[in-house]
Amino acid sequence: MAYSMKKGGKEVGPASVYAKPHTMSGEPAAFTSVTPPNMSDPANMDMSVNSYSNKRPAPTKTDGIKIRGTGAATKGVMARGPMA
Secondary structure (H helix, E strand, O other): OOOOOEEOOEEOOOHHHOOOOEOOOOOEOOOOOOOOOOOOOOOOOOOEEOOEEOOOOOOOOOOOEEOOOOOOOOOOOEEOOOOO
16 A cells, blocks of 8 residues: 655645546546657757757737737737637
């Protein structure tokens, strides 16, 4: 039997102490293996030397709606996300 390793009111031991892997419906979780990218391929490597890097920048987001009342906005005039 595994014993609890609570410290400061929080469980710090292995997860098997308090819960086995499961889905939200209570069934045992099915694990799938994930293969990592081939890092020997230069296209997949992210390297940097001082301030030089080969990482490709994320594309600029262009979706969203133009918001009103921005005046002399310096940080953008587009709104993205849930607007309720």
